[in-house]
Amino acid sequence: MEKSTQKNGWKIYKRLIRIALRNNSTPVAIAIFGMVITAVSDPALSAIMKPILDGGFIQRDPNVISLLPFGLFAIFIIRSFGIFLTIYFMAKVGRSLVYRLREMMFKNLLDLPVSFYDKTSSGDIMSRISHNVELLSSVAARSLIILIRDTLTIVGLLVWMFYLSWELTLIFLLAAPFIVLLVSSLNKKFRSLTHDAQNSVGGIIHVAQEVIQGNKIVKIFKGYEKETFRFENTNDDNRKAHMNLALTEGINSAVIMLIVGSALSGIILVSTFDFILETITVGSFVSFMFAMFMILGPARGLASINARLQQGIAAGENVFELIDENKENDKGNINNLNIENNIVFENVSFLYPNNNSPVIKNINLEIKVGEFIALVGMSGCGKSTLVNLIPRLYNPSSGKIKIDNIDTMDLTLNALRKNMSYVGQDTILFNDTVKNNIIYGQNNIDESSIISALEKSYSLEFVNEMPNGINTIIGENGVLLSGGQRQRLAIARAFLKDSPVLIFDEATSSLDSVSEKCIQKALDELKIGKTTIIIAHRLSTVEKANNIVVMENGSIIESGNHDDLISKKDYYYKLYNSQLFK
Ligand SMILES: Nc1ncnc2c1ncn2[C@@H]1O[C@H](COP(=O)(O)OP(=O)(O)OP(=O)(O)O)[C@@H](O)[C@H]1O
Numbered sequence: 001m002e003k004s005t006q007k008n009g010w011k012i013y014k015r016l017i018r019i020a021l022r023n024n025s026t027p028v029a030i031a032i033f034g035m036v037i038t039a040v041s042d043p044a045l046s047a048i049m050k051p052i053l054d055g056g057f058i059q060r061d062p063n064v065i066s067l068l069p070f071g072l073f074a075i076f077i078i079r080s081f082g083i084f085l086t087i088y089f090m091a092k093v094g095r096s097l098v099y100r101l102r103e104m105m106f107k108n109l110l111d112l113p114v115s116f117y118d119k120t121s122s123g124d125i126m127s128r129i130s131h132n133v134e135l136l137s138s139v140a141a142r143s144l145i146i147l148i149r150d151t152l153t154i155v156g157l158l159v160w161m162f163y164l165s166w167e168l169t170l171i172f173l174l175a176a177p178f179i180v181l182l183v184s185s186l187n188k189k190f191r192s193l194t195h196d197a198q199n200s201v202g203g204i205i206h207v208a209q210e211v212i213q214g215n216k217i218v219k220i221f222k223g224y225e226k227e228t229f230r231f232e233n234t235n236d237d238n239r240k241a242h243m244n245l246a247l248t249e250g251i252n253s254a255v256i257m258l259i260v261g262s263a264l265s266g267i268i269l270v271s272t273f274d275f276i277l278e279t280i281t282v283g284s285f286v287s288f289m290f291a292m293f294m295i296l297g298p299a300r301g302l303a304s305i306n307a308r309l310q311q312g313i314a315a316g317e318n319v320f321e322l323i324d325e326n327k328e329n330d331k332g333n334i335n336n337l338n339i340e341n342n343i344v345f346e347n348v349s350f351l352y353p354n355n356n357s358p359v360i361k362n363i364n365l366e367i368k369v370g371e372f373i374a375l376v377g378m379s380g381c382g383k384s385t386l387v388n389l390i391p392r393l394y395n396p397s398s399g400k401i402k403i404d405n406i407d408t409m410d411l412t413l414n415a416l417r418k419n420m421s422y423v424g425q426d427t428i429l430f431n432d433t434v435k436n437n438i439i440y441g442q443n444n445i446d447e448s449s450i451i452s453a454l455e456k457s458y459s460l461e462f463v464n465e466m467p468n469g470i471n472t473i474i475g476e477n478g479v480l481l482s483g484g485q486r487q488r489l490a491i492a493r494a495f496l497k498d499s500p501v502l503i504f505d506e507a508t509s510s511l512d513s514v515s516e517k518c519i520q521k522a523l524d525e526l527k528i529g530k531t532t533i534i535i536a537h538r539l540s541t542v543e544k545a546n547n548i549v550v551m552e553n554g555s556i557i558e559s560g561n562h563d564d565l566i567s568k569k570d571y572y573y574k575l576y577n578s579q580l581f582k
């Protein structure tokens with residue numbers, strides 16, 4: 001994923017606040033109210049020390065002695081109430097922020113182009129959706145608490161201290177510029193360290209996921225050592241990144257504590273001087289010291305706000321990058337396609353974004369309505385790429401593909417794809433029931449159509465043998481099925497969609513001849529009345545095609561029906577014979 005241009009932390013927070021406030025202004029207001037009353041109770045606690053000592057202990061005033069415990073208790077009641085409001089309502093805002101950000105990321109994920117998935121590791125995306133967003137929300141909530149509650153507490157306590165003894169307060173404040181200097185110098189360091197720490201989570205998920213998905217290969221090819229090593233590396237990167245962060249954070253807090261500590265010692269020293277001793281009562285002095293200690297907690301919070309804000313910005317950059325990633329180009333506005341006309345390729349070339357030379361070179365091809373055309377050619381010559389251009393999984397780099405005489409770029413993706421069924425080279429099935437897999441994306445399908453699709457795809461027999469028939473769950477990507485069974489379910493899915501154009505990218509894995517025949521027969525039936533484009537690896541599949549298009553290295557080198565091409569005794573002839581005598 002490209003680095004965001006939104007380096008500006010403020011922009012990220014402003015955006016986050018906008019999202020957090022949407023539909024949430026009441027909980028935010030209640031939480032802030034809670035923070036304010038908690039913040040006011042701290043100076044009140046410190047203030048009540050003065051009458052307790054001066055009035056209660058020294059002057060032994062009976063009024064003070066009888067009233068103060070209640071006063072103290074009242075302050076604690078208010079404080080508890082404030083704390084509850086803050087925790088509960090901040091959580092409400094934080095959780096709805098996580099919910100909303102996840103929703104935004106997922107929505108965009110559905111609309112991202114295939115090329116995005118080509119270049120991004122799924123571990124990276126997962127870590128943004130699971131980890132970064134949680135971090136962002138908790139950091140944002142904590143920062144808000146620090147900024148409002150702790151800052152108010154500090155201000156309140158300072159005002160009280162100033163009232164008691166401005167001289168001592170000034171000494172205490174001498175430390176402030178040092179803290180500000182230190183904090184701002186550590187700003188940049190934090191952000192880059194936090195980025196490292198967060199990105200390393202993506203690495204961990206990535207390696208774990210590959211081992212999970214490729215567990216058979218790991219077992220058979222004895223990949224234990226290699227994978228352990230790979231995992232150790234990313235796991236260690238993650239540990240180191242977090243330790244670097246902790247080191248910087250630790251030094252930061254420790255140095256701030258030292259500065260505050262020096263100020264405290266300085267104050268005690270100064271207060272023993274006569275000119276101060278004369279101006280301050282015992283109650284005032286204890287109250288002052290009390291306030292100073294109470295200020296340390298919020299001050300520590302305020303000192304760590306920087307680290308937290310930087311963490312939030314780093315996480316926010318990752319989250320918003322995914323939300324802002326460019327969607328699939330869907331600028332066409334024609335919403336109606338009947339496919340009464342041919343599919344025409346006009347000088348179409350295509351270059352994968354990360355490649356140097358085009359994979360599809362200047363293709364001109366006409367696929368007539370209702371025709372059955374076959375694409376053949378050596379592995380890697382660009383067949384799958386070419387058919388992927390028709391439903392616009394990728395867009396041509398130059399040239400046009402027209403259907404019904406309309407440039408597919410002018411159609412909405414929905415109108416275009418509604419008319420296509422696609423059986424890919426790698427069968428994709430979901431961890432769901434047979435039924436839900438084949439009705440995928442369609443509503444109101446009755447049971448009899450499902451049975452008929454299974455029958456026509458030669459799947460009914462094996463599905464009926466499964467423990468729960470069409471309601472059997474088939475495992476992630478259909479792991480509980482054989483390769484041929486998976487393909488036949490993919491064909492059943494295409495049967496149910498029953499669209500005018502059928503694209504079938506034959507799987508390269510070879511099947512036993514019975515399965516192959518089943519698939520062949522299913523396909524023969526499926527393509528009736530449709531414009532069918534088949535990529536064939538077994539040339540026996542294509543003998544009946546109206547047009548066989550032979551590709552080499554991204555270009556069409558021959559085309560015609562089987563007999564024409566055989567009699568030409570050129571590339572196809574050689575390809576055909578090489579398979580015959582295999
Ligand atoms: N997502 C991608 N990004 C970059 N290059 C790719 C991508 N997919 C395929 N290619 C390259 O494009 C070329 C054509 O690939 P394509 O999958 O179209 O071949 P194919 O004719 O379908 O091969 P096969 O018969 O093995 O399925 C290959 O050289 C491949 O390396």
Ligand SMILES: [Mg+2]
Nearest residue numbers: 383384385425
């Ligand atoms: Mg292919």
